[in-house]
Amino acid sequence: MSLPAPSADTTAVVTGASSGIGVEIARELARRGHGVTLVARREDRLVALAGELADRHGVRTEVVAADLGDEAARTRVVDTLGERGLRASVLVNNAGLSTMGPVAASDPGAELGMIRIDVEAVVHLCSALVPAMVAAGAGAVLNVASTAAFQPLPGQAGYGASKAFVLSYTQALATELHGTGVSATTLCPGPVRTEFGEKAGISQEDAESSLPSFMWVTAEEVARQAVAALDAGRPVVIPGTPNRVAAGFAH
DSSP states (O other): OOOOOOOTTEEEEEESTTSHHHHHHHHHHHHTTOOEEEEESOHHHHHHHHHHHHHHHOOOEEEEEOOTTSHHHHHHHHHHHHHTTOEEEEEEEOOOOOOOSOGGGOOHHHHHHHHIIIIIHHHHHHHHHHHHHHHHTOEEEEEEOOGGGGSOOTTSHHHHHHHHHHHHHHHHHHHHTTTTTEEEEEEOOOOBSSSHHHHTTOOHHHHHHHSOGGGOBOHHHHHHHHHHHHHHTOSEEOOSHHHHHHHHHHO
């Protein structure tokens, strides 16, 4: 099974496309000729990336600024595709965030906000967009989890549990989709140099000092391996040999 062929009326929806892994996955898909619909909150970054991809690869690019923690905003993303005469042939659920600290000291609002983006948005967009892929007999879903999905994560309990959910959900989805022409892949990256840690309150310096250098993988390499796995119909991809070994021991 491979990625569906690009066409004038299909698009690859990439959430969290304003930075890090999302940007690089969008670039990799555009390099392969896919039009992209870029979704995130920071519209200025999306517009800049859309222009880059259109100029460099000649693909159709769409920008939908949306807070994926909001159900109405997610629905608007789906509705916008229909209004523009597009069907999602590829869905990349990459948007995500983490909180830090013990549950006993956590902010309920922040925890629930994380769950809405890391879990609810994945389920909502899959439920909304996968049926049309199945009807067309072609499509690919990439849901971004983490190596945190393979073991409990004290200090980031909600985040680790969210990523375990994404892994389990996507594995079940892949089984359901067998024989339909649609595939589902879970991307489980280890440490990657992006803005993710800083948003969670972890400086890049602290993050790099807490984990050995050989475990770090660039966002570009993560994206390359992720899209290659999606094209091959692989159910799970863990970039970096050390991360695959660590996940295997934890699992």
